[in-house]
Amino acid sequence: MHTPLPGDIPGLTVERRDGRDPRILFFYFIIVVMLLLLAGGLAHQQLRRTGEHANAERVQTQRRIVHPGPRGNILDRHQRVLVDNRPRFSVRLLLDAIRPEIRAEELIIKRRFRAQDDADKPDLPTAPEIRRLARMSVVQRYLDQVNRILGRDERVDARELDRHFTRELLLPYTLLDDLAPADYARLLERLPVNSPAQVYTSSARHYPNGSAASHVLGYVGSTEDVGIEDFPGEDLRTFKMRGSVGRDGVEKRHDDVLQGEAGGAIFRVDPSGNRINPPLAQVNPRQGGNLTLSIDLDLQLAAEKRLAETEMAGAAVALDVHTGEVLVLASKPDYDLNAFSPKLGANAAADITARGAWFKRAVQGAYKPGSSFKVLTTIAGFRAGVLKPDSTVPCPGFFRVGNRSFACHDGHAHGEIDLVMAITKSCNVFFYQQGITIGIDALAREARRFHLDRPTGIDLPDETRRMIIPDPEWKRRVTGEAWQGGDTAQFAIGQGFVDVTPLQMACFAASVARDEVWTQPFILHDPARPRQRTEPIGLTPEQRAALLTGMEQVTRRPFGTARILDDPQLLAPLPGLRIAAKTGTAQKQTERGMINFAWLIAFAPIEDPRIAIAIAIEGDTPGEETGGGRYASPVAHAIFQAWLESRLPGARKIKIPFKPSE
Amino acid sequence: MPSRRFDQARPFLTLGILVAGWLIMPGAVKSFLRASFFELTAPVTLAASKVRDLQDFWALRSHSKTELIEAGRDQARINASYEVAVQQTTELKAEIARLETLLRLPSRDQYRLEHARVARRDFSAWWQRIVIRKGRDHGIPVGAPAVFSGGVVGRVAEVHAMTAVVELITSPGVRLAGVVEGDSRPISFQGGSNPAFAPPTGIVELMPLDIIASPTSPKRLVTSGYGGVFPPGLTLGTIVRAELGSDGLHKSGEVRLDERLGSLTEITVLVPLEVDAAAPVRSSP
Numbered sequence: 012m013h014t015p016l017p018g019d020i021p022g023l024t025v026e027r028r029d030g031r032d033p034r035i036l037f038f039y040f041i042i043v044v045m046l047l048l049l050a051g052g053l054a055h056q057q058l059r060r061t062g063e064h065a066n067a068e069r070v071q072t073q074r075r076i077v078h079p080g081p082r083g084n085i086l087d088r089h090q091r092v093l094v095d096n097r098p099r100f101s102v103r104l105l106l107d108a109i110r111p112e113i114r115a116e117e118l119i120i121k122r123r124f125r126a127q128d129d130a131d132k133p134d135l136p137t138a139p140e141i142r143r144l145a146r147m148s149v150v151q152r153y154l155d156q157v158n159r160i161l162g163r164d165e166r167v168d169a170r171e172l173d174r175h176f177t178r179e180l181l182l183p184y185t186l187l188d189d190l191a192p193a194d195y196a197r198l199l200e201r202l203p204v205n206s207p208a209q210v211y212t213s214s215a216r217h218y219p220n221g222s223a224a225s226h227v228l229g230y231v232g233s234t235e236d237v238g239i240e241d242f243p244g245e246d247l248r249t250f251k252m253r254g255s256v257g258r259d260g261v262e263k264r265h266d267d268v269l270q271g272e273a274g275g276a277i278f279r280v281d282p283s284g285n286r287i288n289p290p291l292a293q294v295n296p297r298q299g300g301n302l303t304l305s306i307d308l309d310l311q312l313a314a315e316k317r318l319a320e321t322e323m324a325g326a327a328v329a330l331d332v333h334t335g336e337v338l339v340l341a342s343k344p345d346y347d348l349n350a351f352s353p354k355l356g357a358n359a360a361a362d363i364t365a366r367g368a369w370f371k372r373a374v375q376g377a378y379k380p381g382s383s384f385k386v387l388t389t390i391a392g393f394r395a396g397v398l399k400p401d402s403t404v405p406c407p408g409f410f411r412v413g414n415r416s417f418a419c420h421d422g423h424a425h426g427e428i429d430l431v432m433a434i435t436k437s438c439n440v441f442f443y444q445q446g447i448t449i450g451i452d453a454l455a456r457e458a459r460r461f462h463l464d465r466p467t468g469i470d471l472p473d474e475t476r477r478m479i480i481p482d483p484e485w486k487r488r489v490t491g492e493a494w495q496g497g498d499t500a501q502f503a504i505g506q507g508f509v510d511v512t513p514l515q516m517a518c519f520a521a522s523v524a525r526d527e528v529w530t531q532p533f534i535l536h537d538p539a540r541p542r543q544r545t546e547p548i549g550l551t552p553e554q555r556a557a558l559l560t561g562m563e564q565v566t567r568r569p570f571g572t573a574r575i576l577d578d579p580q581l582l583a584p585l586p587g588l589r590i591a592a593k594t595g596t597a598q599k600q601t602e603r604g605m606i607n608f609a610w611l612i613a614f615a616p617i618e619d620p621r622i623a624i625a626i627a628i629e630g631d632t633p634g635e636e637t638g639g640g641r642y643a644s645p646v647a648h649a650i651f652q653a654w655l656e657s658r659l660p661g662a663r664k665i666k667i668p669f670k671p672s673e
Numbered sequence: 674m675p676s677r678r679f680d681q682a683r684p685f686l687t688l689g690i691l692v693a694g695w696l697i698m699p700g701a702v703k704s705f706l707r708a709s710f711f712e713l714t715a716p717v718t719l720a721a722s723k724v725r726d727l728q729d730f731w732a733l734r735s736h737s738k739t740e741l742i743e744a745g746r747d748q749a750r751i752n753a754s755y756e757v758a759v760q761q762t763t764e765l766k767a768e769i770a771r772l773e774t775l776l777r778l779p780s781r782d783q784y785r786l787e788h789a790r791v792a793r794r795d796f797s798a799w800w801q802r803i804v805i806r807k808g809r810d811h812g813i814p815v816g817a818p819a820v821f822s823g824g825v826v827g828r829v830a831e832v833h834a835m836t837a838v839v840e841l842i843t844s845p846g847v848r849l850a851g852v853v854e855g856d857s858r859p860i861s862f863q864g865g866s867n868p869a870f871a872p873p874t875g876i877v878e879l880m881p882l883d884i885i886a887s888p889t890s891p892k893r894l895v896t897s898g899y900g901g902v903f904p905p906g907l908t909l910g911t912i913v914r915a916e917l918g919s920d921g922l923h924k925s926g927e928v929r930l931d932e933r934l935g936s937l938t939e940i941t942v943l944v945p946l947e948v949d950a951a952a953p954v955r956s957s958p
Contacts, residue, residue: 098879098923193899196850196859200900204848204863212879212923 066246073291074181074280075247079237079254080271081214083299085228085261087308088336088536094228094262096298097217099353100195100210102157103183106176108207109149116145146172153208154186160201161187161194181250181278183211189353216255218348224311226342226371227304227471227534229260230351237273242294244277261302261534263472271299305336305536313653314341317646318628325609325628326372327646328517329654332524332620333542335531337469339624339650340514342376344368374469377477377510378627381595381639382420382437382572383610384505386523386558388446389434391457393554397448400557403429406440412496417443420572434561435570437594439504446503447496454502455482460546461519462529463511469532478515481508505595505610517625520612523548524591524620526555559617562591566613572640573611575648582648585655589617592647594639604633611643615651622654708833715836719806722792783904784943787811791937792836801844801864802830803937808837816902818943823931824908825849825896826940837942841934842909843873850900851877851909853884854893862894862909862928873935875928877912882924886912894928904943 056064085094124135136144151167158165165187175184186208190198198210216231237254254273257263274296314327318341329339344366350359363369370376392398408424410417419425419439425432433441446454458464464480479485481502483494501507511519514532521530522545529545550558565571568578572594575581595610607630614623626643695703736744772778787807795802807813809832819826819839827847831838840847841864848863858881865874877894886892891911898905908931915926 192859196897196899197901199859199861200849200902204846210861 072279073247073277075244075249075275075277076181077237077249077251077273077275078296079252079273080296081298082271083269083301086301086303087306091308092219095217096214098212099215100190100212101188102186102198102208103211104153104186105183105207112149113145116148117141120144157186160197179250215353222345222347223315224306225345225348227260227340229262230258230348231255231262232258242275264470265302268302269299272297303536305534307338309657310339310650310653311341313649314339314646317649318343321628321642323628323631326376326513327626328373328513329622329624329650330517330521330532332521332623334540335543336533336536340373342372373513374471375473375475377475377512378608379509379597380505380511380516381597381610382504383593383595383612385442386593387458388442388503389558390548391449391454392445393550395449395453398445400430400553403427404441404444406438410440410443412500415497417500430557431561435564437572442503443500446499451482451499455480460528461522463515467514467518467532470534475512478512479508479510506597513625513627516612517623520614520625521623524614524623559591562593563589563617565592566590573644575640575644585651588615590615591617596638606630606633609639609642611639611647613647624650711833715833718792718804722806783946785946787813787942787944789942790939801841803839805837805839808833808835810834812944813837813942818903819940820907821937821940823933843930843934849903850897851894852897854895859897859899872932873930875910875930877926877928880915880924880926886915886926888913
């Protein structure tokens with residue numbers, strides 16, 4: 012029975028409990044446990060997993076933008092620029108700055124669609140379509156502003172714009188690229204300072220000498236794989252500006268040296284992924300290391316100019332006899348490297364393909380060396396003991412081996428001819444006879460001793476491995492036929508199956524000049540590079556004197572096959588320079604008919620050889636006599652002349668580049 | 674009690690309503706109101722400027738006759754040298770005109786000169802903007818270059834009926850393409866952040882690496898003429914510092930500007946002739 016208490020409102024019944032109810036204590040317990048669980052969970056999340064959450068928040072709200080560093084320069088041996096970087100100007104649109112405009116444009120587009128008459132009203136586009144239309148409209152508006160300043164009529168590429176918004180929202184959108192200096196100057200002055208459209212600079216490769224040494228220098232291609240080692244935020248979502256990577260030549264082989272160090276910045280982004288300035292961290296990109304090549308620009312330009320004047324495909328190589336450093340490595344046809352910067356167009360690529368200009372004849376062209384190989388036959392004869400400095404052979408104008416008859420050089424009968432005159436006049440019969448006497452095994456062994464059976468290992472990519480020093484075993488393996496005496500005779504004069512590259516023959520000439528058997532070519536310049544020393548050839552002084560006398564007479568009138576070098580009416584004199592040379596004219600049966608290859612190997616000065624040269628020129632007309640003396644000698648002359656000039660006091664002037672490809 | 678509280682808050686409420694009204698007002702109305710305000714206050718600015726001129730006049734009257742005679746002599750010498758320069762310029766112009774006729778080249782005269790006195794400097798950032806006593810009525814267009822004896826002053830940013838606002842090259846909002854004297858490669862010039870009472874400076878970017886400049890061997894920076902706004906060869910300042918930029922391809926540096934930019938009294942606006950031909954122009958005093 013409830014007893015009313017003082018102050019109770021009459022008629023209202025209130026249940027009161029005095030004392031502690033054990034059932035409530037149970038609920039207290041449950042609540043305390045739950046609170047403890049909550050507190051524990053909170054502590055776990057806040058204390059133990061705080062780093063994890065902070066990192067997740069950081070990854071979600073921060074973005075990293077990476078800019079590639081400019082590549083290093085490539086210089087010639089006298090520190091003249093062969094490749095450097097040119098600024099590449101573009102006008103780009105900062106997307107985060109045009110966000111409000113895009114939103115406003117979306118509303119306008121929606122309003123326009125709704126305002127159309129019901130009869131004409133198309134279906135209202137979806138939200139993504141409206142967004143796309145708005146972006147296009149706003150970006151085109153800025154492009155029109157640029158068009159007005161530059162007097163152009165450029166249009167926005169819708170697909171590219173969509174791709175950019177989807178994949179590279181943080182990066183500015185490029186409205187126009189590769190602007191001329193006058194254009195960017197005009198934009199600098201006329202675009203408002205605070206406009207979202209701004210002039211940007213990046214770097215592109217620049218080749219001040221056009222096509223010079225293009226096959227050596229190589230070119231670069233675009234890549235997204237920009238190296239960003241030592242740059243913080245590797246776990247962040249990263250946007251990379253496109254960098255460049257060497258695709259050929261020195262650019263490819265020494266990409267690790269030339270490649271610049273990437274820089275970049277870490278930005279906070281809003282929930283839409285747009286950048287919030289200023290950056291949280293920033294690292295400036297750094298230029299890659301410079302590379303000094305052994306190429307001598309004066310000599311290279313002289314060789315390329317004269318090669319181009321022949322209007323035939325060919326190659327020229329010159330080496331420093333002592334060190335093996337490459338002074339000239341030219342190949343024609345070639346291409347203007349500026350066509351690759353910033354990007355090779357389809358038409359330019361098709362033109363290079365049509366002209367066969369991708370082929371690096373100096374290191375990839377495997378040719379029959381023709382009579383220039385007679386130097387090796389002479390050395391093999393001396394070493395085999397079957398040839399004496401005063402040996403003579405009767406030359407009736409042909410040589411018969413079994414049933415086959417081989418004609419002498421020019422089909423002339425030289426009569427009784429000695430070694431010096433055989434080299435001077437390039438008498439085939441003399442060397443057919445010597446070759447047969449020496450034997451194929453000794454000849455092939457001697458060629459291998461000079462490393463003519465393998466790549467030189469020059470530090471350039473794509474050197475061919477197709478050189479051939481044949482022997483009976485090789486012929487049996489490749490053709491399934493037995494070796495014939497005629498094969499040996501052909502081999503002795505650099506015909507038949509033998510194939511070598513111009514670079515190999517330049518190494519051979521340098522080796523003969525040093526009286527050693529091997530010259531390792533280098534394309535990088537090292538001022539402290541020591542003189543190369545390899546196995547001596549092993550000729551007696553008399554034998555070497557006879558060989559050099561014959562080679563010097565090659566360059567002298569009236570009999571030398573390269574006597575053009577001694578004719579002041581045809582080529583400028585090379586005062587005081589005694590040259591040892593050997594010409595060659597090899598034949599090759601092609602689909603179009605018999606093609607000649609003009610060769611010349613040489614070194615100078617005879618008394619202290621410093622430069623060795625090999626020239627190879629492909630004849631372009633079947634049946635036409637493309638002789639080494641007539642076609643290859645002028646190229647060698649140009650190199651020797653430039654070499655002599657470079658040694659004069661006060662030489663090494665910067666010359667106006669020769670750009671045949673332009 | 675509540676009504677008393679409302680009374681106390683009424684000024685804030687009014688202010689809030691006004692601010693809200695301004696915020697939601699259409700842009701065209703805002704622009705009209707701004708322009709109207711400027712046009713209404715322009716006579717005050719002009720009057721104040723002319724009063725200042727009058728004050729200067731009477732200040733000059735207070736100089737002694739000896740001082741005035743000396744100043745007159747100095748002025749005569751300067752006038753004589755200018756007279757020679759004017760004669761040489763006239764001869765050169767005649768020669769250019771003869772060659773243009775001979776070679777059938779279009780005339781190189783692209784600007785009409787409009788001299789104007791400075792009425793006011795923008796006190797909020799007085800290195801950056803000046804108001805001149807000529808405007809639309811004198812054919813001055815927006816964007817026209819302004820020069821003085823020391824080189825470039827800036828660019829016309831706003832034009833009103835009787836006045837115009839010129840943004841000085843000391844302002845970070847002005848950017849143009851310059852060249853180092855004797856060179857032809859364009860360089861980006863932009864006004865720097867210029868604190869009061871410090872020598873005015875600007876910054877250069879995209880400078881070729883082979884250009885070397887230092888306080889002991891400064892390089893003169895002139896307009897390039899590439900942008901089509903400023904004629905070539907006008908002095909911008911001297912580059913006193915050049916350092917390798919972050920891209921490794923260019924240099925960035927500092928340009929020392931003419932200190933007289935802070936005390937200009939008279940400038941010349943170069944009015945492009947094609948604009949001039951299209952607009953009615955009141956004759957210049």
